[in-house]
Amino acid sequence: MESRTFYNEILTDHNLHPSHKARIEGTNMTLEGVNPSCGDDIILELRVNEDRIIEDGGFVGDGCAISQASADMMLDLIIGKNVEEAKRLSDIFLRMIKGSASEEEIEELEEASCLRDISHMPSRVKCAVLGWHTMEELVDHEEDED
Amino acid sequence: MTETKKKYKTFDSKEVRKDFALFNQSNLAYLDNAATTQRPNQVLEAEMNFYQRKNANPFRGIYDLSVEATDAYEEARKKVANLIHAKEAEEIVFTRNASESLNLVAYSLGELVLKEGDEILVGITEHHSNMLPWRQAAKRKGAKVNYLYTDEKGEITEEAFTKALSQRTKIVALTQVSNVFGRLNDLKTFAEIAHQRGIYFVADGAQSIPHRMVDVSDLGVDFLAFSGHKMLASMGIGVLYGKKELLEAMPPFLTGGEMIETVSLEKITYAPVPHKFEAGTVNTGGAVSLSAAIDYLNQYGMENLARVEEELTVYAYEKMERIPGIRILGSDDPRDHHGILTFQLEGVHPHDIAYILNQDGVAVRAGHHCAQPLLKYLKTPSTTRASLYFYNTKDEVDRLIDGLSKIRREMGYLD
Numbered sequence: 001m002e003s004r005t006f007y008n009e010i011l012t013d014h015n016l017h018p019s020h021k022a023r024i025e026g027t028n029m030t031l032e033g034v035n036p037s038c039g040d041d042i043i044l045e046l047r048v049n050e051d052r053i054i055e056d057g058g059f060v061g062d063g064c065a066i067s068q069a070s071a072d073m074m075l076d077l078i079i080g081k082n083v084e085e086a087k088r089l090s091d092i093f094l095r096m097i098k099g100s101a102s103e104e105e106i107e108e109l110e111e112a113s114c115l116r117d118i119s120h121m122p123s124r125v126k127c128a129v130l131g132w133h134t135m136e137e138l139v140d141h142e143e144d145e146d
Numbered sequence: 147m148t149e150t151k152k153k154y155k156t157f158d159s160k161e162v163r164k165d166f167a168l169f170n171q172s173n174l175a176y177l178d179n180a181a182t183t184q185r186p187n188q189v190l191e192a193e194m195n196f197y198q199r200k201n202a203n204p205f206r207g208i209y210d211l212s213v214e215a216t217d218a219y220e221e222a223r224k225k226v227a228n229l230i231h232a233k234e235a236e237e238i239v240f241t242r243n244a245s246e247s248l249n250l251v252a253y254s255l256g257e258l259v260l261k262e263g264d265e266i267l268v269g270i271t272e273h274h275s276n277m278l279p280w281r282q283a284a285k286r287k288g289a290k291v292n293y294l295y296t297d298e299k300g301e302i303t304e305e306a307f308t309k310a311l312s313q314r315t316k317i318v319a320l321t322q323v324s325n326v327f328g329r330l331n332d333l334k335t336f337a338e339i340a341h342q343r344g345i346y347f348v349a350d351g352a353q354s355i356p357h358r359m360v361d362v363s364d365l366g367v368d369f370l371a372f373s374g375h376k377m378l379a380s381m382g383i384g385v386l387y388g389k390k391e392l393l394e395a396m397p398p399f400l401t402g403g404e405m406i407e408t409v410s411l412e413k414i415t416y417a418p419v420p421h422k423f424e425a426g427t428v429n430t431g432g433a434v435s436l437s438a439a440i441d442y443l444n445q446y447g448m449e450n451l452a453r454v455e456e457e458l459t460v461y462a463y464e465k466m467e468r469i470p471g472i473r474i475l476g477s478d479d480p481r482d483h484h485g486i487l488t489f490q491l492e493g494v495h496p497h498d499i500a501y502i503l504n505q506d507g508v509a510v511r512a513g514h515h516c517a518q519p520l521l522k523y524l525k526t527p528s529t530t531r532a533s534l535y536f537y538n539t540k541d542e543v544d545r546l547i548d549g550l551s552k553i554r555r556e557m558g559y560l561d
Binding site: 006013038063064066067121123127 | 502558
């Protein structure tokens, strides 16, 4: 069994005091992500400009601390970056959860790296990746429509 | 079935726990008994003994071994009939679980009695397994499902029940004990009211039969479903009790081997009940395990075990309600909970609660408990549930309470 310190200050702080848990102005991409088995549910909104820079992002929803904090940390990381960079970071995050990202890569994830131990917690993986999967789907879907 | 004055074995929690391998091997406080219970060695050995010594396909063979397998299966049926005070063993149909039992009755009784425009009254408290089969039956027959609502404490009064019935109600489907509230419904009164109006009554006994003495003849319900795995037996064996005249009139649910008398290309004659409803090779090992589970429970007496469980429930309730931020769903009287404490902890998601408790070696259920419409009605997204059985201890309850008491602080709250 893992130590109880998994719910560390970074995680609980993002859960209790999220920076991005709100609707944003001028959103042009929205997608709902759901984990049907546990009821985690977020609506992710992004505002992406013509140069494909994510100018702002936010989310609303319900779910466990891991799902909510992970989405908040993701937005901290990707706001101000372009879509390709966001997808690259998401790929690192998902590989970190599977246990196949390098130390250098994990460092790039900044605070989101605090979720690395999820790789040992199969029952919580879906919670941690909800926001990231939703973001990937959202930007891929928009690209299909272009 | 005649009742003789029984002498019960004295209940000793420490002795009881020695019968369960898990409790000897680990320090886990297993508090998810409404989902499935653990199984004592006596039950596992009985099933193994069947497969080692009596295994053959029941009903088919002329040879002794097959006859022994048949006897083992039919003995189990009698044991179940005795447990719930059914008038005859033929009123017991073996299924895989309560879900299959309820699907069977919804299909076959639905085919027999439902007509277009009829109504089925289903409790809002129902597990999906006592709700979705009725919605399917209604769809097939052009009938309509209405819902019977509880008050906010999970109670259904006689008045509320009567009011929910209409001229067109044909079937009522209601649980005896809710898997969320733990509340016991007064099925005897409800079934009597239903029968006065010619309405059939189907009961879900999944959370009641394992925990208390139930007499179906006294209760008066037409059908009652339950699972073996929630009462110490193997997974994959369940029961449908049905009044014989109804089972006889109903068309079969699953068809195939072992449920027929004769088959020609023009005509099928079905086997008599209960075999008409037991298509294919039956789960004899499971039936034997259920029989052994009933023996295990009976050595202490269902009423005595219910008392042990009630004492634990009251103990747990009174400690839990003192935890800051806790809200226990259902009645304010711990005696109404029957081993089930479903709760919310303010500001903390149930999956985080269950996860943190798991780290403390306490197993509880988090989620919607297969009762999504009920939680929606209660405006509660998801909850955590601790559910007890007679083999749990006050020490395990204390560990649950200690763990819960620390969670809000761990999650960054300041109290």
